[in-house]
Amino acid sequence: MRVLVVVEARAAYGEDDFERFCRDAHPGLVAALAHHCGDRFLAEELAQEALIRAGDRWTKVRQLDSPVGWAFRVGANMAASSFRRRGAERRAVERMRARPLPTEHRDPDAGDAVAVRGALRALPERQRRVVLLRYVLDLSAEQAGAVLGISAGAVRMQAHRALAALQDRLRDDDIAEEVTDGC
Incomplete structure (x- = not known):
């Protein structure tokens, strides 16, 4: 705490004295923040961040009556934020x-899902949208057509072409069967 008193007793720091301010203030700032938050390692991080912020605003901070008091307040505010974040x-x-754990867990990034996602990305945009509307969102051809601004017949034709392209792209019989059976 002696360092804080020494720093406070000095006149306001000059523009080029930020480095000296940091050297003088850091040990006392760490000690004060360690007492405040009960964790010396966290206090060191908080002191460093508070001094960085002081450096960003040095032209204003150096003119304050207590630059180290300002740095402590910043560090204490960051400690409070840290405690809130940890609590949340x-x-x-x-x-x-x-x-409760779900009864069945499906990994969305399983190998088959990755392959299907890649095959879907390779489709033309309209076909991809038709597949997603029809088979992922389970819309009827009429509903999908209304969303896309095309006829139900055009939706069926695009879906047919998209499924054929997906089968060609997914040469693995198991994956291709799942795509057509699940659709």
Whole structure:
């Protein structure tokens, strides 16, 4: 705490004195923030970040009555934000643990899904949209046509062409059968 008193007793720092300010303020700032938050390692990070922010605003901060007090306030505010964030993370983890596990878990990035996604990306945009509307969103040909601004017959034709292209692209019989059977 002696360092804080020494720093506070000095006259306002000059424009080129930021480095000296950091050298003088850092040890006391770390100590004060460690007492404030109870974690020396966190206090070191907070002090460094507070000094960086002081450097970004040095022309204004150096003119304050207490530049180190300003840096402490910034560090304390960041500590409070850190505690809020940790609390929110802890509560989110507790909520996730409290949820029942689904009976069936499907990995959306399984090999087959990746292959199907790649094959869908290779389709022309209109065919891709038709497939997604018809077989992912389970819309009728009429509904998909209304969304796309085309007739139901055009939706059926585009879907037929898209499924044929997907079968060609997905040469693996198991994947191609799943695409046509699931659709």
